[in-house]
Amino acid sequence: MKTHALSPLRKAVALLALAFAPPVLATDIAVPAPPPAAKAESLDVQVPDVELVDQTGRKVRLWTDLVRGHTVAINFIFTRCKTICSPMTATLARVQQELGPKSDVRFISITLDVANDTPERMAKFAEPFKPGPGWSFLTGEPAKVKDALVALGGYVPDKEAHRPTVLVGNAVADSWTRVDGLGSPSRILEAVREARAASAGPSELGSTDSNASAQDAAAAKYFTNTELVDQNGKTHRFYEDLVRGRKVLINFAFTSCKGACSPITKHLADVQAKLGDRVGKDITMITLSVDPANDTPKSLSTFAKKFGVKKGWYFLTGSRENITLVLKKLGGYVDTPDAHNTTLLIGDAATGMWVKSPAMANVENIVHAVEHLNDPK
Incomplete structure (x- = not known):
């Protein structure tokens, strides 16, 4: 089967991280800050046509069967997660409900724990959120799942360290953004609607000032x-x-x-x-x-x-x-x-960048984390 590739993957300017000793950057904050404006992280994505398995046991190809020709919202979860996965899935469920039963938007949740997450366990995890028919919870062979995670920016060596982000895109328009999966559902809805609109032609977002104002309002609502x-x-x-x-x-x-x-x-x-x-x-x-x-x-x-x-x-x-x-x-x-x-949370509500560190991490590393929180990689 031929793999369909969009434009080469490019690092988005707004994906900020800390480039210093690992003890401080333990992982991203489990309960992240409100999301930046949806356009803050525009990027290109390559979607591999790997064969995965959904929660019903059905084999599906990621590109051919789920992504091609659709607006999609993709997140990364695992069923034994005790922190962000359930709240993030609940947020996406609210987005799907808001879009309504006739929506053509596809929702995709890919496991970060392929060794444990069978289709049956994915189905049991999904059940409380009452996902509609357009939502696939995917697992599969380890190498194929990893290929998908790497291509979509969801792969992490330690599943506990994964980001609570949602990748929203439209394959027709080659329009992709990442938004916060624990912020307001309205931010994800905004990204979905912009992705759909992009397939019909260019659209203009608000000014920098209005985006900053929206970010501040979202932060105030969250915190x-x-x-x-x-x-x-x-x-x-x-x-x-x-x-x-x-x-x-x-x-x-x-x-x-x-x-x-x-x-x-x-x-x-x-x-x-x-x-x-x-x-x-x-x-x-x-x-x-x-x-x-x-x-x-x-x-x-x-x-x-x-x-x-x-x-x-x-x-x-x-x-x-x-x-x-x-x-x-x-x-x-x-x-x-x-x-x-005993975690130390380090963040900047204005940019939406949050990390967590052991509170007893080296003083110099903590200071570096604070001073370079918003530095590009």
């Missing part, structure tokens, strides 16, 4: 302006007061912790010292309490002072409802404080 209280008793709206327009470092802790919290806070104090006066200006550091029932502003203040924390670093608590909402948005919620993760 929310939930009110939290810092160690000085001051109330802040989470997005507008602490995240908007800045690079941010976010970790999770609680003051009565007998394990990692104190060493991590001491370590991050060294990071703050290395970043210098930028913290409190264009960089914000945030520690979110995972024990709001016990962490008062006073106890957080006492905890922070032990480590010489300076301005620009906010130790946040609040009502259980409010702190839980923000923790869940950032993947930091746990049922019991002792079970909290």
